[in-house]
Amino acid sequence: MLTERQLFILQLLINDYIQTAEPVGSRTISKREDVTFSSATIRNELADLEEMGYIEKTHSSSGRVPSEKGYRFYVDHLLSPPVLSKKDVNNIHSLFAERMVEVEKVIQQSAGILSELTQYTSIILGPEVFETKLRQIQIIPLSKDTAVVILVADSGHVENRTMKIPPSVSMSDIEKVVNIMNERLKDVPLISLKSTMMKEMATVLKKHIENYNQVNTMLESLFLYTNAEKVYYGGKTNILTQPEFKDIDKVRLLLNTFEQDDVMYNILRPEKNGIEVKIGQENDLEAMQHCSIVTADYFIEGKRMGSIALLGPTRMEYQRSMSILGFLANDLTKTLTDRYQSFKHW
Amino acid sequence: MLTERQLFILQLLINDYIQTAEPVGSRTISKREDVTFSSATIRNELADLEEMGYIEKTHSSSGRVPSEKGYRFYVDHLLSPPVLSKKDVNNIHSLFAERMVEVEKVIQQSAGILSELTQYTSIILGPEVFETKLRQIQIIPLSKDTAVVILVADSGHVENRTMKIPPSVSMSDIEKVVNIMNERLKDVPLISLKSTMMKEMATVLKKHIENYNQVNTMLESLFLYTNAEKVYYGGKTNILTQPEFKDIDKVRLLLNTFEQDDVMYNILRPEKNGIEVKIGQENDLEAMQHCSIVTADYFIEGKRMGSIALLGPTRMEYQRSMSILGFLANDLTKTLTDRYQSFKHW
DNA sequence: TGTTAGCACTCTAAGGTACTGAGTGCTAAA
DNA sequence: TTTAGCACTCAGTACCTTAGAGTGCTAACA
Numbered sequence: 001m002l003t004e005r006q007l008f009i010l011q012l013l014i015n016d017y018i019q020t021a022e023p024v025g026s027r028t029i030s031k032r033e034d035v036t037f038s039s040a041t042i043r044n045e046l047a048d049l050e051e052m053g054y055i056e057k058t059h060s061s062s063g064r065v066p067s068e069k070g071y072r073f074y075v076d077h078l079l080s081p082p083v084l085s086k087k088d089v090n091n092i093h094s095l096f097a098e099r100m101v102e103v104e105k106v107i108q109q110s111a112g113i114l115s116e117l118t119q120y121t122s123i124i125l126g127p128e129v130f131e132t133k134l135r136q137i138q139i140i141p142l143s144k145d146t147a148v149v150i151l152v153a154d155s156g157h158v159e160n161r162t163m164k165i166p167p168s169v170s171m172s173d174i175e176k177v178v179n180i181m182n183e184r185l186k187d188v189p190l191i192s193l194k195s196t197m198m199k200e201m202a203t204v205l206k207k208h209i210e211n212y213n214q215v216n217t218m219l220e221s222l223f224l225y226t227n228a229e230k231v232y233y234g235g236k237t238n239i240l241t242q243p244e245f246k247d248i249d250k251v252r253l254l255l256n257t258f259e260q261d262d263v264m265y266n267i268l269r270p271e272k273n274g275i276e277v278k279i280g281q282e283n284d285l286e287a288m289q290h291c292s293i294v295t296a297d298y299f300i301e302g303k304r305m306g307s308i309a310l311l312g313p314t315r316m317e318y319q320r321s322m323s324i325l326g327f328l329a330n331d332l333t334k335t336l337t338d339r340y341q342s343f344k345h346w
Numbered sequence: 347m348l349t350e351r352q353l354f355i356l357q358l359l360i361n362d363y364i365q366t367a368e369p370v371g372s373r374t375i376s377k378r379e380d381v382t383f384s385s386a387t388i389r390n391e392l393a394d395l396e397e398m399g400y401i402e403k404t405h406s407s408s409g410r411v412p413s414e415k416g417y418r419f420y421v422d423h424l425l426s427p428p429v430l431s432k433k434d435v436n437n438i439h440s441l442f443a444e445r446m447v448e449v450e451k452v453i454q455q456s457a458g459i460l461s462e463l464t465q466y467t468s469i470i471l472g473p474e475v476f477e478t479k480l481r482q483i484q485i486i487p488l489s490k491d492t493a494v495v496i497l498v499a500d501s502g503h504v505e506n507r508t509m510k511i512p513p514s515v516s517m518s519d520i521e522k523v524v525n526i527m528n529e530r531l532k533d534v535p536l537i538s539l540k541s542t543m544m545k546e547m548a549t550v551l552k553k554h555i556e557n558y559n560q561v562n563t564m565l566e567s568l569f570l571y572t573n574a575e576k577v578y579y580g581g582k583t584n585i586l587t588q589p590e591f592k593d594i595d596k597v598r599l600l601l602n603t604f605e606q607d608d609v610m611y612n613i614l615r616p617e618k619n620g621i622e623v624k625i626g627q628e629n630d631l632e633a634m635q636h637c638s639i640v641t642a643d644y645f646i647e648g649k650r651m652g653s654i655a656l657l658g659p660t661r662m663e664y665q666r667s668m669s670i671l672g673f674l675a676n677d678l679t680k681t682l683t684d685r686y687q688s689f690k691h692w
Numbered sequence: 693t694g695t696t697a698g699c700a701c702t703c704t705a706a707g708g709t710a711c712t713g714a715g716t717g718c719t720a721a722a
Numbered sequence: 723t724t725t726a727g728c729a730c731t732c733a734g735t736a737c738c739t740t741a742g743a744g745t746g747c748t749a750a751c752a
Contacts, residue, residue, distance in 0.1 A: 025715050040725050043716065061715050061731040101492060101508045136486050140498045143689045146447060148498055152486045158494055158506040162447045236605065240598045248594065252586045255601070259582065343489040371744050386696050389745065407702040407744050 002052075005037075009045050010054055011078045014066045018315050021243050023063030068280045068314065071292070075277045075318050082323040088117055089327065096331050103127060103156065106335060107232050110308065110328060115235025117324055120312035121258075125268050126230035127305045127336070132157060133187045139178050141171060149222060153190055154343050163222055166214045176208050177215060194223040229306060231261050231268075244290050244313045253287040268307050270295050275322050275329075280314045290314055294321045296329040300340045308332065348398075351383075355391050356400055357424045360412045364661050367589050369409030414626045414660065417638070421623045421664050428669040434463055435673065442677050449473060449502065452681060453578050456654065456674060461581025463670055466658035467604075471614050472576035473651045473682070478503060479533045485524050487517060495568060499536055500689050509568055512560045522554050523561060540569040575652060577607050577614075590636050590659045599633040614653050616641050621668050621675075626660045636660055640667045642675040646686045654678065 002010070009029060016024045026046060030039035046064055049055050054070035057063075066074065095113050100106050107124050114122035132155040141147045145167065151159040165174065180201060188196045197219065206212050236258060245251050257263055267283060270276050275296045280289060294316075295309040308329055310321045348356070355375060362370045372392060376385040392410055395401050400416035403409075412420065441459050446452050453470050460468035478501040487493045491513065497505040511520065526547060534542045543565065552558050582604060591597050603609055613629060616622050621642045626635060640662075641655040654675055656667045 023715085027715080038725050040717095040727090041723085044724090047717075057716085059732060061717095062733080063715060101510055135488070138484065138496075140482050142481070142498075142500070142502050146502065146689075148502060148504055150484075150496055150498075150504065152488075152494055152496075154488070156488050156492065156494055156508050158496060158504075160504040160506075162502050164447055237598050237601045240594055240601075246594055248586055248592055248597070251594070251597065252583050255583045255586075343492075369744090373744075384696050386698090387694085390695085393746075403745085405703055407746095408704080409744060 002049075006045055006049060007078065009042060010049055010070065011074065011080075013046075013055065013064060014070060014074045014078070017066055018317055021315060023058055023065050025063035028063070066315075068282070071279045071314055071318075072282075075279070079319045079322075082319060084320075084323050084327065088324060091117060092324070092328050092331060096335050099335075101156075103336070103339075106332070108234075110332060111232045111234030113234075114308065114310060114324065114328060115238055118310055118312070118317070118321055119235070119238050119241065120310045120316065120321065121236055121239050122234035123264065123268060123309045123311060124232040124234075125265065125306040125308075126232060127155065127157075127300070133189050134185050134193060135187075137178060137181050137185065139174055141174075147174070151190070154187075155340065156343070159190075161222060163218065166211075166218060168211050169214050169218065173209055173211065173215060177205065177219070180204055180208065194220075197223065229265065231264050233258065239291075239311065239313070242313045242315075244315065250287075250290065254291070257285070257287040267293065268295055268309050270297060270307055273297060273304075275326055277318060277322070292316050292318070294318065294325055296322075296325040298329045298332040298336065300333070300336050305336065348395075352391055352395060353424065355388060356395055356416065357420065359392075359401065359410060360416060360420045360424070363412055364663055367661060369404055369411050371409035374409070412661075414628070417625045417660055417664075418628075421625070425665045425668075428665060430666075430669050430673060434670060437463060438670070438674050438677060442681050445681075447502075449682070449685075452678070454580075456678060457578045457580030459580075460654065460656060460670065460674060461584055464656055464658070464663070464667055465581070465584050465587065466656045466662065466667065467582055467585050468580035469610065469614060469655045469657060470578040470580075471611065471652040471654075472578060473501065473503075473646070479535050480531050480539060481533075483524060483527050483531065485520055487520075493520070497536070500533075501686065502689070505536075507568060509564065512557075512564060514557050514560050515564065519555055519557065519561060523551065523565070526550055526554065540566075543569065575611065577610050579604065585637075585657065585659070588659045588661075590661065596633075596636065600637070603631070603633040613639065614641055614655050616643060616653055619643065619650075621672055623664060623668070638662050638664070640664065640671055642668075642671040644675045644678040644682065646679070646682050651682065 012029050012032060012035070013024045016028065026039040026042040029035060029042050030037070035042075046055065049070075050057065050064065053067055054073060055064040056067045058065055091113060095109055096106075100109070104126075107126060111122045111124050114120075114124075132153040134151060135154045136152045138150045138152075139147050140150065142162070145165050146162055147165055149161050149163060153159070181197070184200055184204065185193065185197060202216075205215065209215055236255070239245055239254065240251060245254070263285070267278075267285065267288070275294065278293045278295075280292065283291065283293060290313055291311055292314045293309055293311050295307045297304050297307050299305055308325060310316075310325055312321065358375050358378060358381070359370045362374065372385040372388040375381060375388050376383070381388075392401065395416075396403065396410065399413055400419060401410040402413045404411055437459060441455055442452075446455070450472075453472060457468045457470050460466075460470075478499040480497060481500045482498045484496045484498075485493050486496065488508070491511050492508060493511055495507050495509060499505070527543070530546055530550065531539065531543060548562075551561065555561055582601070585591055585600065586597060591600070609631070613624075613631065613634070621640065624639045624641075626638065629637065629639060636659055637657055638660045639655055639657050641653045643650050643653050645651055654671060656662075656671055658667065
């Protein structure tokens with residue numbers, strides 16, 4: 001168990017290290033105004049803290065650096081009360097003041113402002129298709145064997161795919177199918193579109209359509225890819241300004257990971273509600289060894305829709321990041337819920 | 347004017363430097379089998395070449411390195427005949443063997459294969475809207491004051507925008523407008539959609555619609571952004587493996603530029619037809635100081651549609667890059683033209 | 693007159709040594 | 723329990739030396 005003084009020293013040390021990125025020595029700590037005890041005392045305490053695994057030395061006569069365990073403890077128990085400057089708050093609010101129509105834009109802008117305010121890289125998981133429902137489906141022929149299928153969701157999201165039409169399927173067949181789909185599939189959540197279609201529509205389609213099998217395989221291919229949530233970024237290269245990323249190999253590893261949407265998706269997918277912090281190895285991904293990720297969720301009508309996140313070095317400003325993130329998640333939730341309700345109750 | 351021998355030596359030097367990234371000395375050159383004269387002779391020639399500005403020293407007793415002028419001359423006059431291995435050719439052909447339906451995918455894949463084959467960063471300017479024509483326009487209401495507008499082009503390209511509907515404009519008005527648009531604007535090139543609409547439709551609309559002014563401003567905002575060509579990338583981080591990009595600041599500058607679509611667009615927009623090489627400063631952009639860009643165009647029915655490009659260090663394999671690029675541009679042209687014709691003549 | 697061998701010279705890169713300063717751990721006294 | 727004091731450690735820097743790759747120049751050669 002840590003004593004009051006040890007807690008205090010650990011906090012001072014981590015705060016200092018977050019600012020300077022330099023190992024912190026006992027003398028540095030003793031010089032602070034609110035420290036009454038001597039550097040020798042601090043040395044003793046530091047030795048204890050090191051023994052318990054909260055801090056480390058970079059070499060035998062260096063100052064101390066927080067360990068991942070130390071950061072974990074700091075985040076869980078030692079964060080000072082959140083302070084957001086009015087400037088920051090205004091900055092965020094002003095973003096939502098101009099009521100943007102397109103969700104994509106709202107999110108892209110949010111990513112931008114996050115990375116600007118923090119100088120870290122911001123990552124946002126776009127709204128899940130999860131709860132959005134089909135409003136309308138349309139098929140527009142392009143040539144004798146291709147057509148564009150357009151799905152419009154009640155969230156305003158539009159999805160389109162080009163597909164091949166088997167020669168045995170006629171245009172009038174397709175028209176019939178579309179009509180039936182619009183009747184039967186309206187207000188079905190996009191996520192269960194495929195299964196609903198297979199279940200509910202099979203019998204109806206069989207009645208009205210000749211080449212049921214061909215049509216069916218065609219439709220199956222259409223809904224093959226449940227469109228994953230899109231990943232948005234802000235300040236992708238901000239991380240390169242951090243001293244811990246002077247090494248080009250680390251950078252390449254990390255930037256490569258950014259390009260893999262599926263990997264990022266898994267990293268951001270939160271395990272629990274609320275603001276979550278993952279420190280270094282906790283991300284179990286080599287590229288993220290020296291990074292921490294702070295995530296928060298946003299909601300529409302209480303349903304979790306996606307996450308917003310900040311990625312920085314393990315030595316990141318957790319308190320500030322969490323505050324900004326929480327704040328923005330809140331605003332995002334409000335905006336999107338408003339928007340959604342205006343659609344739903346129309 | 348350069349003598350035969352000087353040409354030969356310059357060529358050997360640049361070839362060597364491209365492979366090794368190390369300054370090339372007279373002895374290195376003299377050791378080559380096909381070199382009959384001594385290193386002393388070569389030293390004399392190198393001194394002349396340096397005086398003429400084709401090569402440089404990194405310090406007073408170092409070997410020589412090509413200058414930008416040297417590269418320029420090399421690219422214009424000294425390239426050895428193109429050699430593409432069968433493997434490369436097959437690689438590219440196989441890409442187009444599976445006839446993909448969506449242009450986006452074709453292009454994304456092309457970018458991928460380009461960067462894989464060369465280990466440089468590939469950049470592709472998506473097909474211009476330029477010649478593609480409107481096939482159909484649709485408006486789907488989302489709420490009492492918002493609707494999604496969907497434009498389908500004959501190329502299969504789908505464009506959608508969410509817009510606000512002024513309260514004074516009724517749904518039936520909108521339906522009327524859409525009908526008129528579909529009548530009048532069909533087969534109008536997307537690029538001139540706005541002007542055609544303003545000219546041709548004004549009179550008709552005035553007749554049928556009450557709130558002409560509101561509708562008009564609404565429509566104007568709709569076509570405000572001529573959608574720029576999309577920029578696709580492959581192997582964004584490949585450039586980081588080049589020894590000239592060990593410096594994190596150079597990297598940041600370059601990667602930041604990648605994020606600015608408009609800047610990249612201007613860089614890629616070719617000035618003349620055919621395969622073009624821009625070396626270092628010729629790109630007049632700080633971030634591109636140490637880079638060269640090779641661009642080629644692709645066409646649909648003889649009309650230039652976009653460009654594909656490779657970005658590497660100035661010390662890049664020009665010959666190979668140009669060959670691969672030319673080859674792929676050709677395949678791309680064929681594929682897209684085929685596709686387009688199957689749409690057009692339907 | 694063009695080519696080449698030879699040599700003095702230059703500069704980088706790598707390795708070694710010495711010094712400084714920030715930091716530690718331990719001990720003994722307050 | 724705290725602290726002053728001291729010996730010790732180690733990274734970083736500066737400085738020097740050496741090795742090696744390369745040049746430019748000169749004088750001799752074909």
